[in-house]
Amino acid sequence: MFKNKDRYLSFLLVLPSILAVMIFIYGFIGWSIRVSLSQWKGLNPNFAWAGLNNYIELFSDPRFMVDIRNTVIFTVVFVVGCIVVGFFLAVMLDQGLKGEAFFRTLFLFPMAISFIVTGVVWRWLMNPATGSRMSGLNLLFSYLHLDFLINNWHTTPTWGIAAVALAAIWQMSGYTMALYLAGLRSIPLELREAAQIDGASEWQIYRHVILPILTPVTLSALIILGHISLKVFDLIIAMAGKQLALDVPAIYMWQTTFDGLFYARGAAIATLLLISVAVLIIPYMWFTLRSEKQL
Amino acid sequence: MKAKSLRIGKNWLYAPLIFMSIFYLLPMYVMLVTGFKPFEEVNLKTMWALPHTIAFDNYVEAFRHLAPSLRNSFVMVIPATIISSFLGSLNGYVLAKWKFKGADVIFPLILFGMFIPYQSILIPLVQFMKSANLTGIPGLILAHVIYGIPITTLTFRNYYASLPQELIEAARIDGANMLGVYRWILLPISIPSFVVVLIWQFTSAWNDFLFAVVLTGNEQWPITVALNNMAGSQIIAWNVQMAGSLLAALPTLLVYLFLGQYFLRGLLAGSLKG
Numbered sequence: 001m002f003k004n005k006d007r008y009l010s011f012l013l014v015l016p017s018i019l020a021v022m023i024f025i026y027g028f029i030g031w032s033i034r035v036s037l038s039q040w041k042g043l044n045p046n047f048a049w050a051g052l053n054n055y056i057e058l059f060s061d062p063r064f065m066v067d068i069r070n071t072v073i074f075t076v077v078f079v080v081g082c083i084v085v086g087f088f089l090a091v092m093l094d095q096g097l098k099g100e101a102f103f104r105t106l107f108l109f110p111m112a113i114s115f116i117v118t119g120v121v122w123r124w125l126m127n128p129a130t131g132s133r134m135s136g137l138n139l140l141f142s143y144l145h146l147d148f149l150i151n152n153w154h155t156t157p158t159w160g161i162a163a164v165a166l167a168a169i170w171q172m173s174g175y176t177m178a179l180y181l182a183g184l185r186s187i188p189l190e191l192r193e194a195a196q197i198d199g200a201s202e203w204q205i206y207r208h209v210i211l212p213i214l215t216p217v218t219l220s221a222l223i224i225l226g227h228i229s230l231k232v233f234d235l236i237i238a239m240a241g242k243q244l245a246l247d248v249p250a251i252y253m254w255q256t257t258f259d260g261l262f263y264a265r266g267a268a269i270a271t272l273l274l275i276s277v278a279v280l281i282i283p284y285m286w287f288t289l290r291s292e293k294q295l
Numbered sequence: 296m297k298a299k300s301l302r303i304g305k306n307w308l309y310a311p312l313i314f315m316s317i318f319y320l321l322p323m324y325v326m327l328v329t330g331f332k333p334f335e336e337v338n339l340k341t342m343w344a345l346p347h348t349i350a351f352d353n354y355v356e357a358f359r360h361l362a363p364s365l366r367n368s369f370v371m372v373i374p375a376t377i378i379s380s381f382l383g384s385l386n387g388y389v390l391a392k393w394k395f396k397g398a399d400v401i402f403p404l405i406l407f408g409m410f411i412p413y414q415s416i417l418i419p420l421v422q423f424m425k426s427a428n429l430t431g432i433p434g435l436i437l438a439h440v441i442y443g444i445p446i447t448t449l450t451f452r453n454y455y456a457s458l459p460q461e462l463i464e465a466a467r468i469d470g471a472n473m474l475g476v477y478r479w480i481l482l483p484i485s486i487p488s489f490v491v492v493l494i495w496q497f498t499s500a501w502n503d504f505l506f507a508v509v510l511t512g513n514e515q516w517p518i519t520v521a522l523n524n525m526a527g528s529q530i531i532a533w534n535v536q537m538a539g540s541l542l543a544a545l546p547t548l549l550v551y552l553f554l555g556q557y558f559l560r561g562l563l564a565g566s567l568k569g
Contacts, residue, residue, distance in 0.1 A: 006473040010393035014386050017444050018401060024441045025408040028416035028423075035418055045422075089315065092308050103312055105555060106319055112551035112558065114502030116519040117544045120526045121322045124533060135339040136325075143343070170319065178559060179566060220566050231412045234504040238523050253414045258421075258509060267418055274415035281410040285403055288567045 029274065036267035043261060054268035064269075067249045070161045074248065075229040077165035078172070082225050083218065085169060086176025091206070093177070094184045104181070108174035115171065119238020122167035126153035126239075154240055161246055164239055168232065176221050183217035184210070223284045227277050249273050330354060330538035337534045353532075357539035360531070363514075364521035365542065368501055371432050371517055375439035376496040382440070383447020383492055384485065388477050390448065391455035392463055402452070409445035409565070413505055421509050431515040435507060439500045446499075447492050450564045454488040455481065487557075494554055495561030498547045518543045 036055070039048045058064045089107055093100050110118065127136040128151075134142060141149040154163040187210060195205045233250035240246040242255060249269050257266030329342070333350035358365075389395070390402050424434040458481070466476045504519045511520065522543045526536045551558050 006393065007395055009473055010389045011395045014389045014401075017382055017386050017405070017448070020441045021405050021408055021444060024420070025411065025416065026404070028419040029411070031419040032415050032417075085315075088311075092312055095305050095308060097305060097308060097312075103316065105552075106316055108555070108559065109548065109551055110319065110322075111562065112498060112547045113544045114504065114519050114547070116502075116504050116523050117540045118322070120522060120536060120540050121326050123526070124537070125322060125325060129339075133339060135342050137321075139339070140343055170322065174319075175562060178562060182563060224566050227410055231414075234519070237504070238526070241527060250412065250414055253417075254505075254509075257418060263418060270412070270414040270417065273412040277410060277412050278407075281407065285406060285410075285567070289403060289406075 032267045032274075033271050035263055036271045038264050038267075040263040040267075041261065045263075050264060054264045055272070058265070058268055058272070063244070063247060063252060064249070066244070067247050067252055070246065070248050071230065071232075073159070073161050074165045074168075074232060075226060077162045078168045078229045078232075079222060079225045081165065081169040082173045082176045083221055085173040086178075086221070087180050087218075089173070089177040090180035090184055093181060104177075107177055110171045111174055113171070115234035116238045118167055118171050119235045122170070123154075123239045126163055126167075128152040128155045154243075154246060157245055160240075161248075164232075164236055164246060165229075167239065168229070168235055171235075172225065172228070176225065179217055179221050180214065183214045187213055220284075220288075223280050227280050230273060230276050230280075326537045326541050326544075329534045330357075330541055332534055337532060353534045353538035354542070356535050357525075357542055360525055360535075361518060361521055361539055361542055364516045364518045367432060367511075367515055368517040368519075368546075371435050371439070372497055372500045375436045375443070375500045376493055378436075379440045379443030379447050379496050380489060380492045382444055383449075384451045384482075384489065385477075386444065386448040387451025387453075387455050388481060390452045392458075392460070393473055402448075405445050405448055406567075407445075408442065409449070413442070417505075417509060420506075424510055431511055434510045435515070435517070438506045438510060439496075439503070442506075443496050443499070446561075446565060447496065449567070450492050450495070450561065451485070451488055453564065454485060458484075490554065491557045491560045491564070494550055494557050495564070497550065498558070498561075501547050 034047065037050055037052070038046060039050045040046045089103075093103055097103075125136040127134075127138065129135060130138070130150075134150075137153075138150045141147065152160075154160040156163070191209060191213075192205055195209050200208070231250055232248055233254070236246055236248060236251060242251065250273065253266045253269040253273070256262045256269070325342070328345060329337075330353050331349045331351070332346040333348055333352065336346055336348075386405070390398055420438065424430055424437075427434075429437060462480060463476050466480050471479060501517075502519065503517075504523070507517045507520045511517065516524075522539055525531055525539055
């Protein structure tokens with residue numbers, strides 16, 4: 001009896017959100033793409049057609065090439081680091097040790113902090129000054145007579161970006177641990193017991209039973225971390241400011257648009273970022289939502 | 296025999312775990328210890344040493360610099376969190392229990408908004424806020440409400456979808472309409488989900504930097520922007536910076552310490568899992 005009235009009402013309830021999403025996400029994305037195809041430079045909008053010129057220019061822009069290289073190095077170090085550290089932390093915590101809750105809390109707390117705070121603190125820890133001005137981790141290494149570990153961190157050309165990735169691993173490896181721990185806890189105990197009865201060693205159980213079951217978790221972690229690393233912005237701003245050697249697309253976009261007023265170029269960088277994230281996320285969403293439906 | 300060797304193996308695990316704990320705690324240690332050092336003890340050579348006397352001067356000075364932006368952060372985060380959570384709850388209810396035609400297309404379209412790089416909407420957003428005269432904190436609240444819709448909708452939709460349809464049918468037979476079912480049946484039992492979403496939204500709005508830096512000026516800076524600019528200035532000593540970092544991190548750290556399990560659930564929801 002209420003059915004039709006209720007259907008309309010339900011639609012009306014979500015209508016504001018749907019409109020907001022359509023305008024502020026999809027409309028704005030379209031608007032950005034349009035700007036990326038325009039000649040807009042300077043304060044006043046200029047939508048004169050430029051075709052793909054802004055994109056072509058980017059790929060012959062040395063700064064953008066540095067950005068791509070930095071993004072690749074950052075992504076590899078960050079994603080591999082988080083997955084390796086997160087997986088081993090999860091496996092260790094899954095052994096039923098005393099104090100598990102304490103360690104879990106400890107490994108996850110950096111997630112609650114902003115990238116800005118992480119960046120400010122790690123900039124101090126990674127202070128590259130030497131001699132009497134030595135501080136931070138370098139000073140600690142010097143105390144511990146681990147002098148071979150003393151280095152210039154994020155000020156090193158080419159690989160400096162890996163030092164920023166180290167701070168990002170500090171922040172996000174607990175998240176990977178949480179993903180793996182949830183995955184490990186969902187594996188039925190009988191499965192491990194069965195493998196044990198068959199004479200498999202602990203190592204073989206992990207290698208042939210548990211790791212394959214956790215493949216979807218690893219895939220989720222890869223995609224979530226990968227898309228975070230493509231977007232990395234705040235952490236680098238806080239650790240390195242606008243140092244060119246540590247430039248990434250998100251910083252270039254911000255600077256060229258709002259400091260340099262090259263709106264069309266900024267929009268082109270933003271569009272390339274969106275495409276690279278979409279290539280990861282859309283298949284992931286597709287499979288996740290489809291497998292949910294099959295349940 | 297086997298069980299025994301396993302047990303010995305387990306105790307060995309404390310060595311790598313403690314080593315990793317040190318890695319996670321080092322930045323916290325430096326932040327805390329440095330923040331409490333009196334001015335005359337601030338010396339690079341004693342950076343890793345404990346302070347001889349505990350001083351609060353750095354906190355007083357950091358607070359003097361950051362108090363306005365701390366207030367801005369609270370003024371911005373509280374409404375943004377409440378509104379986006381409530382919208383997410385309504386959306387989740389409809390998308391889980393009152394699917395209209397096209398709801399199955401709308402849901403992934405909303406979800407995708409959770410993953411987009413915000414750079415791809417930044418130029419229109421700034422232009423829109425300027426032309427709508429929504430600069431400063433109101434604009435920032437609006438941005439957090441809108442871009443929070445995907446994650447809040449996902450969390451509530453997953454929760455409501457897990458509830459049996461009979462619950463709703465029974466209430467409807469008793470004469471409740473769809474709003475009535477929401478108000479009297481679902482709202483009361485979704486308090487735990489509200490806690491998860493409120494905490495998650497509080498944390499992400501508090502920690503945001505990108506929207507804040509493009510949408511606010513000097514007077515309305517939230518804490519992240521103010522801290523970043525304070526740390527970038529040459530005048531402020533690094534012990535004050537460390538004290539400021541702790542002030543900026545404290546609200547979300549406290550939430551995490553007291554409500555950690557809800558924080559974790561919000562975290563896992565972000566990977567599309569229920």
